[in-house]
Amino acid sequence: MAHVEQRSYCKSLFEGKIEEDIVFPFPHLQGEERESLNMVIDSVAKFCRDKIKPDVIDREKRIPQEVMKGLSELGLMGMVIPEAYGGFSLSQRGYCRVIEELSKTSASVAVTVGGHQSIGLKGILLYGTEDQKKKYLPRLASGEWIAAFCLTEPGAGSDAQSQKTTAVRKGDHYILNGSKQWVTNGGIADLYTVFAQTEVLVKGAKKNRISALIVTRDLDGITIGPEEKKMGIRGSSTTPVIFENVKVPVENLLGQEGNGFKTAMEILNSGRLGLASGCVGAARTMIQSSLSHAGEREQFGKKISEFEMIREKIARMTVNTYAMESVTYMTAGLVDRGDVDFSMESAVSKVFCTERLWELINDALQIMGGNGYMEEYPHERFLRDSRINMIFEGTNEILRLFIALSGLQRPGEVLKEVAKAIQDPLHNFGQLADYAVKKITSLAGDRITLAEHLLEDEYSRVEEYTRHLSEVAEKVIRRYKKKIVEKEFVLERIAEMVMDLYVMTCVISRVSSAIKEKGADKASDEINICRTFCNFAWRRVRKNSRMIDRNDDEILTAVSGKTIEKGAYPF
Known part of the structure; x- marks a missing residue:
């Protein structure tokens, strides 16, 4: 039976399609x-x-x-x-x-x-x-047992496939050797999900492939290293875990042998939403704490909450928190549906929420002034705690590459098929005709019909820039071909376009539901938030679209090259 690829809202954007039934209603x-x-x-x-x-x-x-x-x-x-x-x-x-x-x-x-x-x-x-x-x-x-996830190694962080931990099959056991670092819950866990290289047959040849194993703490040969001294999340346990000739029963193999990398990625897909929702909670606390201070603190004869630059920060914090909530719970809803691919949407949620929270805490601390720097207030702790979010469960740089390259995969396959068909146009006329029809359709663009008409200015921007994204995707594939995987300046801009388009859609969907439920008058505050966020977001999309062709990439490469060559600030 042929594998049927699940639909994805974000992946469809790369082809100029808006699969609105996936995201409406909220x-x-x-x-x-x-x-x-x-x-x-x-x-x-x-x-x-x-x-x-x-x-x-x-x-x-x-x-x-x-x-x-x-x-x-x-x-x-x-x-x-x-x-x-x-x-x-x-x-x-x-x-x-x-x-x-x-x-x-x-x-x-x-x-x-x-x-x-x-x-x-x-x-x-x-x-x-x-x-x-x-x-x-x-x-x-x-809660009798605590679980931990053991993937990262000293030499294998973002490049998870390069890990050195091995599990060698000996009769009815695997002999596990290697070390993992920065294991959350490492010091308190009773059960570890461990990823290790195993020898498997691939087309008749022996190859090393990652497998996942359930490893319990009571097995001989496990050493828990000392707790790491961390910048933030200091109350959580983070340790190295070392495995020396640990005999793991073969029945503890998790999933198929050699399929561990896929297992790890699937686990992280849903795990990233936990991070995103944590950012929403932290944002709410920071807003509340800052408002208490801004409403009481007086300077120059009036409360600082009356000054426009403070109000701008409060507005930005409010709008971004609403957007963070919208993308997190939209994506969580996709997970609950069970019939769509949410991998890219989960990555977008993690990147967007972790970065907006970092900016938000900076604004909150600035509103607090000197008090925000003091330990008696929560801001410095929230600042320290939030920094790791942009690093673990996939660095935001790696996730941007994942977002862009995953989305470009389908347009790339289509163009490859078209290029092959052009070599023999008479025999492949049907395929070329299909491509031509799809191309003409994409120029006209998909329409959003399920959003509230009051938000037409906002959703028309999603329609417009979805067409732009599709054009950009085709352009960069034609221009760079296989080398696109190395063009990180370009890939980052494409990822940014997708993130803003998806979050815009989530906000529009949520506010549309609010209008339906409460009426436009009672939803006026949410309408204002939607308009504010979308106005900022579509301008970012436009900027990133234009910078595909007009940019300073060569200059940036030259400047960084000189600094790297010198090994220090070069002036």
Whole structure:
């Protein structure tokens, strides 16, 4: 049976298509599920207020045992695990909402819970056998066991395929050797999802391919290194984990042998949404804290919240947080649907939210003035905690390459087929005719029909610049061919175009739902936010589109080359 590729909203943009039924209406939780989640959130919020002391956690560099016990008692260690295995069976949207709530108070706690569920045990949920699920998930759901994800090595960060850890098959065991670094929950975990090179047959020849293994802490030969001294998320456990001749039973193989890289990528796809939702929670706290200060602090005879430059920051923080929420929960809704490819949308959510949060905290700290720099206020801690977000679970640079190259893949295949058909046009007339029809159709462009008409100015920009993106995609493939993978200046601009187009769509969809539900008058504040965000976003898209041809790439390459050659600032 032929593999049917799932649809993706973002990937379709590269072909000039707007698959609006994927993103309209906005996927709000409804009815009983919404009410149940609200009760959970109320319990989590109360627990955070009463039991979690973020400054103490940051200062003592650990999460107290009573907090971990409380998280388990609330069921928060098994949110994504099905009820059949002792979990909560929460949807992706529900899970993201809980991580958001935890992140309002403590990034260390949110990262610990997220490291356990988003990535630590996710492989068992996705690829585990029934026996593996029955054996491990109940303990993980109850919080009796904590899970960790072991992928990164000293010599293998973004380039995960170059790792050196090996698992050699010996009878009914794998002999595991190697070391992993920067393992979240490394010092407290009882179960590790470990990725290692294994020998597999590929077309009759032996090749090294990555496989995933379930490794429990009670096995001989596992050494946990010292806790890392970190800039932020200091209460979370981050350690090296070393494996020396660890005998892992063959039944602990997770998924197919040699399929571990795909397993890791699938785990990270959904894990990135936990990060995005954590950014939303942190943003909410920063806005609230800054507003309290701006409404009380007086300078030159009036409150600083009355000054336009402060108001500009507050507006930017509000608009960007709304956009962060929109893209996060739209993408979480795509995960819950189960019938679409959300890999690119998840990457967009992670990049967009982590970078907007970093900018937002900078604005929030600036509003606070000197107070924001002091430890008695939360801003300096939130600043330190948020910096790692742009690095782990895929650096934002790598994810930009992933976004651009994944999207260019389909147009590239089409152009390759057309180039082949041109060599024998008489025999391939049908294929060429199909391409011509699609080309003419793309020039006319897809239309958005499911958004509210009040937002026509905004959604018409999505239509217009989707056509631009399609033209840019075809242009760069023709221009650079296979070398496009090396053209990172170009790929970054394409990724930026896609990110802005997708987030614009998410905001338009959410505000359209608000207009339908409340009417235009009661949704006027959200309409203003939509217009503000989209006005900034489409101008960025236009700029990146134009810079495909008009840029300073050669000069930047020359300047960086001289600095690298000298090994220091060259002047």
